[in-house]
Amino acid sequence: KFDISSNDFKTSHHTAQIPGLINVQTFFNNLSKTKVDEAQDFTALTKGAIAGGFTISSLMPIGDECVLSNSSELQKTHNNCHGKAYCDYILNALATPTNIDEISNIVSDTTSLLIPLNEKDPITLKDKMAEIIKFLNDWPSSFPVVADAKNADLAAFMFLADLQDRAIHITNVTTEQDISLIAMSKEKGLKVTCDVNVYNLFLSNADFDSKYLSSPSDVEALWNHIEVIDCFSVGATPFYVAKENGHESTSAGIEEALPLLLTAVNDGRLTLDDIVNRLYHNPRRIFEIPEQANTYVEIELDRKIDVVKDSFETSSLVWSALEGKTLYGHVHRTVIRGQTVYLDGAFFPEAVKGRDLSAIVNIT
Amino acid sequence: KFDISSNDFKTSHHTAQIPGLINVQTFFNNLSKTKVDEAQDFTALTKGAIAGGFTISSLMPIGDECVLSNSSELQKTHNNCHGKAYCDYILNALATPTNIDEISNIVSDTTSLLIPLNEKDPITLKDKMAEIIKFLNDWPSSFPVVADAKNADLAAFMFLADLQDRAIHITNVTTEQDISLIAMSKEKGLKVTCDVNVYNLFLSNADFDSKYLSSPSDVEALWNHIEVIDCFSVGATPFYVAKENGHESTSAGIEEALPLLLTAVNDGRLTLDDIVNRLYHNPRRIFEIPEQANTYVEIELDRKIDVVKDSFETSSLVWSALEGKTLYGHVHRTVIRGQTVYLDGAFFPEAVKGRDLSAIVNIT
Numbered sequence A, B: 001k002f003d004i005s006s007n008d009f010k011t012s013h014h015t016a017q018i019p020g021l022i023n024v025q026t027f028f029n030n031l032s033k034t035k036v037d038e039a040q041d042f043t044a045l046t047k048g049a050i051a052g053g054f055t056i057s058s059l060m061p062i063g064d065e066c067v068l069s070n071s072s073e074l075q076k077t078h079n080n081c082h083g084k085a086y087c088d089y090i091l092n093a094l095a096t097p098t099n100i101d102e103i104s105n106i107v108s109d110t111t112s113l114l115i116p117l118n119e120k121d122p123i124t125l126k127d128k129m130a131e132i133i134k135f136l137n138d139w140p141s142s143f144p145v146v147a148d149a150k151n152a153d154l155a156a157f158m159f160l161a162d163l164q165d166r167a168i169h170i171t172n173v174t175t176e177q178d179i180s181l182i183a184m185s186k187e188k189g190l191k192v193t194c195d196v197n198v199y200n201l202f203l204s205n206a207d208f209d210s211k212y213l214s215s216p217s218d219v220e221a222l223w224n225h226i227e228v229i230d231c232f233s234v235g236a237t238p239f240y241v242a243k244e245n246g247h248e249s250t251s252a253g254i255e256e257a258l259p260l261l262l263t264a265v266n267d268g269r270l271t272l273d274d275i276v277n278r279l280y281h282n283p284r285r286i287f288e289i290p291e292q293a294n295t296y297v298e299i300e301l302d303r304k305i306d307v308v309k310d311s312f313e314t315s316s317l318v319w320s321a322l323e324g325k326t327l328y329g330h331v332h333r334t335v336i337r338g339q340t341v342y343l344d345g346a347f348f349p350e351a352v353k354g355r356d357l358s359a360i361v362n363i364t
């Protein structure tokens, strides 16, 4: 059994070795699209992942072309992902108002179920209490049912889960109200966990007038509830902030996540343990993710990056939401199953093939 | 202590004596209006009440001109109600997004607190979780906090109440989804009670294309969950159905309620005990309503009414939602504190003055 506390990373001067990180909410905008152009494909996304220190991407079907709700969409998703990945990945299914009877066809090829409850979602189960209850009841209890619910829909979702004493995970928490409600629910003993997109800890709508970023006071509240946050995630926020500014990049935000967090370590706001807990131990525990043998990331904790447009290997070369910021932290090398897949800007596509872990997870 | 089981009503042939009934959701559209015309005033409303067998009207501040959220509105409400009532009444306060600090000024003159959560409400606390939590916490725990929440807002409200183990009452339940959710919540041990407007048990949107009436299958589901329904109420449904059809009547639906329910007794769908439990015992227990001494109603259980426009004493003379229906049941006499206030169409305004019970309730 893998244990991080003293052995996971060996500090030498300002470098460290940490476990391969897990992005519990990976946004792949073209997940089940029929035709995907090369710049926006799964290879581009997973290159960003390994350059960012992530060795497992858990794909949450949130977004317009990002549906995985039946066998045909599973087939298309497989076509888009199999053999194209630089890192391992996990598929998660999408609940819709109409697929309750079809979902059994894809349950063994997916891990968790996402119930879309956010008003921004193109498909939503908002106000469909009976359907939500049925999904919560039907989905294998070994995996949490995930929702992107906010406000009253968050309280409602936690209520329905609590009626069944069922584990749930709230993804992309962004506001003081929602993190406070989750804090209270945890105190009451509910089986609820949550993640916060890294961008939402470091950018507010004072930086960009974006509907995906929160107010500065919400950002502050998220930091004040850092112990309530089980996982950090990349999520869709960087993609949509870039898109709002006229730039599309499948891997937007993935490489930036760890440097942003390591900058908080440099600032004394987080410890490296805080990060490893939220990007490795908690994700593994919550989503029952198996160990990747001989998989780790070498980082430099305090290497300075003055962010310009092309500071990161795979993100947009023409625009960065972080331009002008000074970050500390650098991914030096990413190793999967004993093979170096990334080293200082160089990718080694033949070194290892990313695997779909969904079936393995399901067997565990 | 008043006890109904064997002594409340003495059956002789087809007549019965039942306790003075309590309407837990009385809609008075002009509650806190500055100028109220005579036809729409509290006298008109409470005449309907005593003609309908109700000796206590609990006024829920739902609707456009129907706000009771601060001292000035309490004063106007007192002006509109004091000395104008044929029956006793209870005032309930309204929560708004801004009156949390003012509400203490009216708490001793009111009984329960209504939190408006329905999308039809002109003021709503929808999605204001922190505010709802504060109201649930601040309002005296001896009285349930009432809400007209539906769908996800209902689940959210029950969740917030459950976090505090707080008694709540859901008013005007109209759908299968909502009554099912309340049924599950009761089974789970939540302190939740509910009422259903009588019109919503006997009319559907197949009768009138109204946004206040539910589908026939919802109506059927309400009947199938009759044991989950703690109280019947008149509510705002009859007023708005009449208004949608071009007719305004303050007392719309009040006189019709008991004959509709007695018709269900004649049809074998309800017992008289079912009615008295939901219009007397449960309201008293849930809202801590004191006994009215020597107060009762004499009814004829099976007197036939072929409803025409002016079948009822106080409702609109030009239109009735029930026109063409055949009902069974008749209020013969209403007695408050030993005095007959209503007898076969005759009102006795000098016999008794309706009292504001709010302060008494608060002391009990």
Ligand SMILES: [Zn+2]
Pocket: A013, A014, A302, A303
């Ligand atoms: Zn150094």
Ligand SMILES: [Zn+2]
Pocket: A078, A079, A082
């Ligand atoms: Zn496949």
Ligand SMILES: [Zn+2]
Pocket: A179, A180, A183, A225
């Ligand atoms: Zn808190």
Ligand SMILES: [Zn+2]
Pocket: A330, A331, A332, A333, A344
């Ligand atoms: Zn390096």
Ligand SMILES: [Zn+2]
Pocket: B013, B014, B302, B303
């Ligand atoms: Zn008879």
Ligand SMILES: [Zn+2]
Pocket: B078, B079, B082
């Ligand atoms: Zn007064």
Ligand SMILES: [Zn+2]
Pocket: B179, B180, B183, B225
């Ligand atoms: Zn049921």
Ligand SMILES: [Zn+2]
Pocket: B330, B331, B332, B333, B344
């Ligand atoms: Zn009579």
